[in-house]
Amino acid sequence: MRISDAIIVGTLLVLGCQPAAWAQDAVAGRAAPIPPRPIPGVALPEPETDDSAVPQPLAGGLTTAPAAPAPRAALPLAPFTNAREALRAWMRDKTAGDQVGAVRALEYAASQGHLTAQFKLGRMYAGGEGVPTNDLKAFEYFSKIADENADAIPGTADGRIVGSAFVALGGYFIDGIKGTYVKPNADRAFDMFHYAASYFGDPEGQYNLARLYMNGQGTPRDQRQAARWMKLAAEKGHVPARAVFGDMLVRGSDGVPRQVSQGLMWLSLARDAADPQRDAWILERYDAAFAAASAGDRSAALALVERQQQYTSGRIPPR
Template identity: 35%
Template structure:
């Protein structure tokens, strides 16, 4: 059912809920003023308002309609919803297809939509790196690296982190690749990627700057996304285990200083 077909019922349901509960629901009903002639931005705003009000099924349909009219933000929202199972049935392949649609559009780095493209490229890299079971998307590390590299060029911290990590994995004992990895990880950390900060800390630790390295890993662990904490904690604990107690205390004090500086 398209947005133009759900407007009448959504007006009624939202208005009724607004009369009963007031507040957000009433505001959403007032915002739902699009018609079949509305542009993609108006349809996107309708979807956003519905999403914030908890009407995620109607939000998904609005985003789909806006996406079909070329609204890249709506396509990105749909991809995220399917990737996370947020208001729709979780479906990695469906998310992958929406991310692919974003990437296929002619968006140049530096444009107002670059963050959508950078994020989409990074997510496609993650999917291609491991493959999507039961779909045509097969694991292809080389293709994943290309996606991450392109994402990094669009300013994606995830892309920058993944490129740095892959250079570390492929660099072995090559000083030039390790330096290149460090540059990408530093850029990702500067852009707020705590996993990159943790890896930089580990590089410092291994290079002999033990206190700074431990402090950086500890700080990253405190601020990392939940999905990154297990591997960061493992790396940090392994480093702490081979460090003298007096050095650990210095590192913890240094981590506290770094937290206060943020």
């Protein structure tokens, strides 16, 4: 699940995140999923201050007396008085092209516990957006979000951000971060993806969880569970999930009955939304499946695609 910059800018001035009960599972009458255990090692930046004004400890545990200020001298100030002011500065500096000032303001807001600022910084460091790429810093921002906001309400802006943070952590646990304490750990990756998928209903989490079931990473290989989670993501419009789920139906496997026309429908929907450069594999899977299908399956698939498009546009009610 991607969080667009438009959503981030729109929510940056909303401070904090509302604590919540396990709303989704309480409504469904099920036991709430247990959040994954906290992730150790988080060390995030604190607001910048003038260290010269802070008494320094001596060997005996005493502190030096601060230097006497000049008459009527102002006390040293933190860069900003609150997170809201820092976020306004971030938007102003970003617009003006002052990347250093923008990052400094965003880090201050993040240090004050602002959820969206923490997520934006994590994404910036993960992708090298205006800052040098630093996967460990990104991991630590996403970890802080996950550890402190696991009970965010699903379906809210906060819930979508926290779900995306869990997904990002799952990706880091799959491969690890070379030269750091973050080692490859398929079990932890499964925990992250499963929580994002089951509690937050995150389609990217559902897609990645399905892939773990398909490959037997962090969990026993289970094609039925893989198909279940892939279908949930596909129904939410996740393009790669539509392609993989369609391919699973076309081929069939243990626990997944072969349904060629249904599979072609999902592959067609994926092909229509795919980027020809980035998603060439989707086009290849569609072409291969369509070429091997019978005329009857092709015709049935086209009818299913049309019905799905009408349903998506609201022109017909769901079955």
